[in-house]
Amino acid sequence: MxxxxxxxxxxxxxxxxxxxxxxxxxxxxxxxxxxxxxxxxxxxxxxxxxxxxxxxxxxxxxxxxxxxxxxxxxGTFLSTGLRVARVGEALRELAGGRMPAPGEARLFARAIAELKRFEVAPAEVPVGDEESRRLQRVYAAYERAKGAALDPDxxxxxxxxxxxxxxxxxxxxxxxxxxxxxxxxxxxxxxxxxxxxxxxxxxxxPEPPGPAEDPPRLPSAVEVWRAENPVHELRWVLAGLKRDLLVEGLEPLDLALVVPPERLEATKMLAREYDLYLMDETYHAPSEEEPGKLLVDLLRFPDHPTAEGLFLFEELAPLGRAALARGLAGLDAIRKLARQLDEAEGGRLAPALEEVLASLDPLAGAPVDEAARRAHLLAWAERLVDGRPLLAQSRWREVFLLRAREALEAGGPEGFRAWWAGLLERVRLRARRPGGVALLSPREVSGRRYRKAYVLGASEGVYTLGEREDYFIPEEARLPWSEVFARVYAERGVLPRRLRGRDVHLWRSLRALADEVVISYPEADGGRPLEPERDLVGAAEPRPMGPVPLVSRALSREGAGYRAPREGVPLPPPSGLSQVYRFERSYGGCGFRSWLEAREGLRPDEDERPEWYRALERLAEAKREGRAPDPDALARWGMTPDRFERLTFFPGVSFGELTVHVHAGEREGRTARVFRFGEERLTEAEARERLRDRWAEFIVAGTYLRRGYAVELWYWPLGGPPVRGYGADPRRDREAWVRKFQEMADQRRRWAERALERWRAARAEAVPGWHCRSCPFADVCRKDEVET
Structure with a gap:
């Protein structure tokens, strides 16, 4: 070799x-x-x-x-996550059924992984105290529980x-x-x-176990800079990267930025301000990004629903606002609040909450047969992921489903949901990025070389590999690293010492990471003065960083740039009730999104009108112009010429300063029928559900009820006969039904009036909530500084 x-x-x-x-x-x-x-x-x-x-x-x-x-x-392979599960089973077996303490299974799993990596059998574990003896027993029990399955070692x-x-x-x-x-x-x-x-x-x-060639060294020019504080340092470094790209002509892949792990997120956030694309090459748990956070929140919601968690579901947003205002959390408290709100306002929050909880129960409707039960749980997991566009379109989708299979193997059907959430939070992966300036943590610098690299935050104790003595086997029972490899071919089962001073090699790697290395450190942070890591910084005298040019004039304290007013402008008068409905039900009362739609005419989330609606508009146009309709258009709706003549398309009634329109209506004697058209074919119960929360149809129905008409609400599907959703049943008390229907219409009218009042009181300001996940304007609402 x-x-x-x-x-x-x-x-x-x-x-x-x-x-x-x-x-x-x-x-x-x-x-x-x-x-x-x-x-x-x-x-x-x-x-x-x-x-x-x-x-x-x-x-x-x-x-x-x-x-x-x-x-x-x-054969069967055990991932690192499943190894922790098997170790947990071994611990519970040895403790007589008692569950392991938090973190205990992972502690033992790491120790067993090290023993197997150095080929130490259970019988060869050095035993010096009760804990090392316990490790030996857990190791043996783990091997028995694992059986013929193969772990990574x-x-x-x-x-x-x-x-x-x-x-x-x-x-x-x-x-x-x-x-x-x-x-x-x-x-x-x-x-x-x-x-x-x-x-x-x-x-x-760095220390080969045998005779080795010493190749020629590559030179590195090292500069050391000191900053007043971490923010000053980061801005100075990002400005330097920008200068390297635009002025010096370096390619993004020629540059690297090394930062301590705790400053990764701040670095990525501030880099956006400088229009720098950083290629994050560090390892992350899926739950550290938005799709993973959403999935973990969904999995944990049934066990402990919170006010914030309610906003994950559009139909529970009113319940979420009420719970947030009252500071409530927990399943019993949320259920009680939902019942109280339903009694006060006549809503359906309590049934909607139960439907959500049922949809998040993987064992609901699961078969008894074990194989079929496992297939049911994995199908439920796939439906949960594919039911949310943010999850279905995420690059983590396959990882989500892989962790679901591991969770089923580790926790079984009863612990499936909890294990799935835990694996998403614990198992760390590296996502592939399309390109940019490499963003590294200290553990990713090995084996790399760039033209220029920046090492940020070189304060004392920051850049370290965290060497420490093992919990189970002390250093005295281990051998120096050189002796381990001197004996590795003659015998197995030799453990090396943990304390080997590898930080020195890390510092050496950082100083030789590129042809030109810029090392910087802050002199103080928000709480105390800081000292540099002397062996990393070296003997060179650090130079002070000068003032950093502002990325935007709008950030100037002297007012060189324009600063947008903090208070939003009022919303303009709505163009129709549908706009108010979207503001209340779809946008969560977000005035900023409604203002963009109303004032600027922006609707990036609105697709082209569907074909069925255009077919309906063609019939309405023919009726308005007094000409015969296209026979094919009538046939598509299953509509007779007589019915076409009786229908009035897009009629309206006054509602304050607005006019409320519905798709179509007809009067036959003292009976008024209101129609809503659509593409799907529905049963009578489904049609009633579709019409139940429609404001416009109930407002029109209430108007005709007050005029003494018998009113019916119908749903008319494309290519099928109309389905009655609401209407008096001749077998029942008609007067009682009319009173109930009138109450429903009045309630929807009150909902619309309250929504219209909120529209008038709203301003063009963002209202964060569940609706932000689907907002097509992304985070434009946060751009409160505008550059002149």
């Missing part, structure tokens, strides 16, 4: 790249083995001097899977054994392992087995 010393300056990688290009020029196959987060970067480096046909960037998990696939070894061991036994036919001529700070015995076993199988193997490490 060809070992190289990785001095963190890219020299070892350049040496291996040179050899890889030689091999691809000879039409030989090359695997570039690196960390999963480095695959895209490695491919760019390989192709920097032209096409390198035959080269492929892979990581260890891919190599393991290819070896097992070629050998025909299939079993897969790595099996792949190394298959290659060593000659059961693998090499799929590459050479393998280059780069970007690693250490390689476990399992990884080394695989590489040595591949070398024996005829593969040319190169590997670089």
């Amino acid at each position: 060809h070992w190289l010393i990785d001095a963190a300056d890219g020299g070892a990688s350049e040496r291996m790249l040179e050899r890889a290009r030689e091999l691809t020029a000879q039409r030989r196959r090359v695997w570039w083995l690196t960390l999963p987060s480095n695959r895209n970067f490695a491919l760019r480096r390989l192709a920097a001097r032209g096409a390198t046909l035959g080269a492929e960037a892979v990581h260890f998990q891919q190599v393991h899977q290819r070896v097992l696939a070629q050998a025909g070894r299939t 079993d897969v790595a061991r099996l792949a190394a054994d298959l290659v060593g036994e000659g059961a693998w036919r090499p799929e590459t001529d050479a393998l280059f392992a780069a970007g690693f700070w250490e390689l476990s015995p399992l990884a080394l076993s695989l590489l040595t087995a591949m070398e024996r199988a005829g593969v040319e193997v190169w590997a670089s490490l």
Whole structure:
């Protein structure tokens, strides 16, 4: 094996790249083995001097899977999340059925993963106290619970054994392992087995276990700057990146920005102000982005509904506002409030709440048969994801469904929903980005090299790998790292020490990350003065950062730019009741969105009018012009010429300063019929549900009821006969029904009047809520500074 010393300056990688290009020029196959987060970067480096046909960037998990696939070894595989579940089962078994404490299963799972990575069997666990003895028992119980299933370390061991036994036919001529700070015995076993199988193997490490070549070092120019505070520092760095791109002519992929993990979100937020696209290459849990947050909120809602959670459902928004005003949370309190509001206003909030809760119960209607039950739960999960456009169109969709399958395996049907939410919050993944300036945390810098890099926030204690002594096995029971690899080929089951001073290599990697490295640190934050990390900053005298030019003149305190008034303008008079209805029911009372629609004529969410509505308009036009209708148009609605003659299309009645219109109406004697047209065919119950909350139809119906007419509300589907939704039943007391119908019409009229009053009182100001998720104007309502 060809070992190289990785001095963190890219020299070892350049040496291996040179050899890889030689091999691809000879039409030989090359695997570039690196960390999963480095695959895209490695491919760019390989192709920097032209096409390198035959080269492929892979990581260890891919190599393991290819070896097992070629050998025909299939079976049940345990992901890291399922390993935690199995460890939790082992803990509960040993505790006599008691559930593990929070975080306990994950603590044991990490310890077991380390033992397996260094091939320590349960019987070989160093036992020094009761906790290490407990680890030994849990490890053995985990192996029993796992059975024949393979966790990631079993897969790595099996792949190394298959290659060593000659059961693998090499799929590459050479393998280059780069970007690693250490390689476990399992990884080394695989590489040595591949070398024996005829593969040319190169590997670089800061401290190789054998004789190694020391390639020429690549120089790096390091600058150190100090800022007054973290905001000043971040603005100065972002302005520098902007200057590198626009003035210096550097490409985005030539630049990198390294920030501490706790400042990632602030960096991305402020970068938008500078019109900088940052390619976030760090790892995130799906729940840290909007689609994942929404899915977790939906999964947790039935267990503990909150006022904010009610806004996830359009039909429960009024209940959410009432709960928010009263500061209520919890299922019993929300149910009681819904019943009280229904009694006071005659609404349907309590039934709607129960419908939502039923829709979020994965076991509702589940079959008894185990296989059918599992299929039912996975189908429910897919419906939940695909029922929300934000989830269905998210790049995380397949991840959501994969976590659902893992949750079912881990928690079973009873714990399915809780496990699904937990996995979405715990399992961290890296999303692929289309491009931009690389945004890295300290753990992503290994094996990379750029033309220019910025290292932000180099204060004392910030850039560290967090080495600490193991909870179970103390340092005294472990061996120095060099001795581990001196003995790894002679014996297995050797654990290395945890405290190895690897922070020094991290600092070295940061200082050699690019041809030109700019390191900065703030002198103080909001609470205390800060000291720089001396070994990272070096001996150079830091230079003070000067004032940062404002991105926008509107941000000037001296008033150089225009500042928009904080108070919104009143809404203009509505053009119709439909506009008020959208304001109240669809926009959640958001005056800003309604103002954009009313004043500017903007309706980006409104598609072209559907075909059935255009067909209805053609009939209305023929009636208005006094000509015979198109027979095909009548046939599409199943409408006779006599019925066409009796109908009045788009009639209206006065409602304050507005005129309320409905699709059509007819009078026959002292009976008035109001029609609403649509595309879907509905049953009588479905038609009644469709018409129940219609304001316009009930306002017109109430007008004719007061004139002494018997009023009926009908739904007329395209291509089918009209369906009566509301009308007097001759078998029942007609007077009682008329009184009830009149009450319903008066109630809808009051709803419309109150909504119209809220419209008149509203201003062009944003009202955040559930409706923001579907707003086509995105976050334009937050742009309260306008540049002159």
